Amino acid sequence: MASRYLATYRQFWRLNTLTMLEYKTNFFIWLFFTIIYHGVAVGTIWIMMSRFPSMNGWSWREVFFLYALYMLAHTLNNTFFFTIGDVPTHVQEGDFDRFLVRPLDPLFQVLSQPGQIWPDELALAVVVFGVAQSLVHLQWTAASAVLLVLAMFGGALIDFAIQLAVATLSFWVIRLDTLRWVVMSLENDFTRYPLSIYNRGVRILLAYVFPFAFMNYFPATTLLHKTSGPGYTINPALGWLTPVIGMLWFAGAYLFWRAGVNHYKGTGS
Template sequence: MGAEVRRQVSLVLAYVSMLAKARLSYRADFFVQVGSDLLLQAVDIAFLAVVFTRVKSLAGWSFAEALFIYGFFLIPFALFNASFAALSDVGARYVVGGELDRVLTRPLNALVQVQLELLRPQALNGVVLGVIVMAIASSGLGLTWTAADVTLVLAGILGAWLVYGGLWIAVASLTFWTQERGSGLFPVFYNTINFSRYPLSVYPAAVRFMLTFVLPYGFIAFYPAAGVLREEFTRVGWFTLPVGLVVMAVGVAVWQRGLARYEGAGS
């Protein structure tokens, strides 16, 4: 088992090395993407600031608290964009386009290979920005960080990333059944992410229920961040990682079921 694990790790590192060389050969595109991402995130922060020039609080949440939640949101969102968002290309490129045939001939898990080939490291700039925004908000709130708070944030980031990944893998896997170039659910799932940038308390009860129990985007920012800010949310915040593990397990299971029915391009 140890030798097999080392072999798989060496293959993964080889993929990452080749990807880095490919990305660096197009430096201009890389930095343009980084710049555009930072601009969009700056616009979102400016919008939040403008909202709070008109109100003192938003459903009981101050500007600094809302900024802290948004800063937390940026970190797993950046990890998602770097690692999972491009799975929307699975249908067109791998299932209908036939590249999955090539992937299946190689000695590495098919999902891992697809994942590595679609990495977008330029999106990781959001991690740095998220840390900066959280630090600014934390200073404004006068937060005293404890080891439990740090652990909750780290577990929350991992859990949120797994929620993103599990959902995206599941949606991408639907192309095995539909044999279409893309799933119409991707825009719905992606646009719904916007709801998670702000405190869930601002939404009606039906929306809060959906974002907690149906499409668990409440766990990609609000619950883990609010768990640090307010004691009444701490217990729910700790559920972020278990929820992420469950969502990821479901996504991988759907992928495996879909892959089992795959018979080659044009089938």
Template sequence: MEDIVSLFFAYAKLGIKTRFQYKLDSVVSSFAVFFREAAGIIAMYFSLLKFDTINNWNINELMFLFSLIFITYGIFIVFFMALRDFSDWIKHGDIDRVMVRPRGILTQLVLCGADWLAALGHGTLGITLFILSANNVGVEWNAATILYYVISIASGVFIQGAVFLFFLAISIYFIETQNLKEIMYWNLRKFAGYPISIYNKFIQSLLIFVVPFAFVNYFLAQFLLRKPDMSTYPEWFMYISPFVGIIPYIIAYFFWKFSMRYYKSTGN
């Protein structure tokens, strides 16, 4: 484990040096990510100037929901970005190079795949939204709520890691999975920024049982905020939120291990 940690920091140092080789471009890139994602928050803000609340969620509570999406994704792309882009590794034959090294394939992908510029942009936006909203949503921050929050953040990272680990396994069979990712991750992620109670039952089921974004932010926020729309769902959803991430990740991991038996090089 100590060796793996040292390798992670070695890769991180190398990745940061590589990314910031052109300093101006790197800074502009991080700001571009920040402002691109912030555009949706700005649109939400101006909408609420007219409607005041969305299903009884005010602007601060919605910012709190969005902060969880951006913070978890910012951490996710530090550790799991290579999983997001795995189909490119297969298409270009890069996975063959990884397979002949003495380290495990997944270990190498986690160690060398961080996108520090995107992580900075998403993470900064998430932290900014959290700072702006956390003291204005009525949460009593104590040891218990802080611990719940931190563990749930880790769970949210693992939920998204599980989704892309599943796509990684699917890529072994079909090579290109970009459109599937677009539908099952990126589009659903847009829905997840808002309270899932505003959607029809089909969308809610997708966000709870198929790609469980609801456990990344909604049920976490419900534990802390206790909004009235929680009565639509089983109360225990709030209490399992910190532990949900590990279950889909383990399932996706074993599916990936099984799928690797059928890997064939693209020959590039």
């Protein structure tokens, strides 16, 4: 059984690679686009903070580190689980049924739909992180290296779990655009800055409801020893919790997904 999954998954990456080799120009244009996209995001932070050097005690280098840490986890998720975002389309267009009649797990099938999926952005994230960690003079110890790996994989799991839960809603709700947009904005825009600049409501939302803060903010506070600031202290242990939060969220999201698939089977719609 396991070997069948493995063989299918290998085919998935073979097809992705073949697509990349076939559409070389396209690949390079998108790679260049990705570089510009992140360049503009980082450039904005740099320009902003060239005039305003402190953001609640964070320098631009530290805010950049925050961005790089997020990018690692987010691109890891995007490389392996990107196609989860296609579920609403599959349901709307009625081709989700295909996944139910085939003898492999439906979630696995959704995640192995070949497309223009390449690890270029993940590679870029590693490079960006390399620059960021040297800018903040990250102290490399065994503990910080382990924490970093946990944050990257745990963060990707959080990212994936939340997207899985949102995608699952499409079994009940047809129009999801607005909710997806809000979650995407919380994730992409609100994680760029230290959590401490937000009001209580947003802090609670990003720490407990959609725990994106565990993808970069809490690990970064631990790694950069920024666990106390004016008027607040953060337990450095929080930074270690990322994989735990990721697994909890994933367990919940997966149960929800199962319920969604059963509901879909039940109504047949």
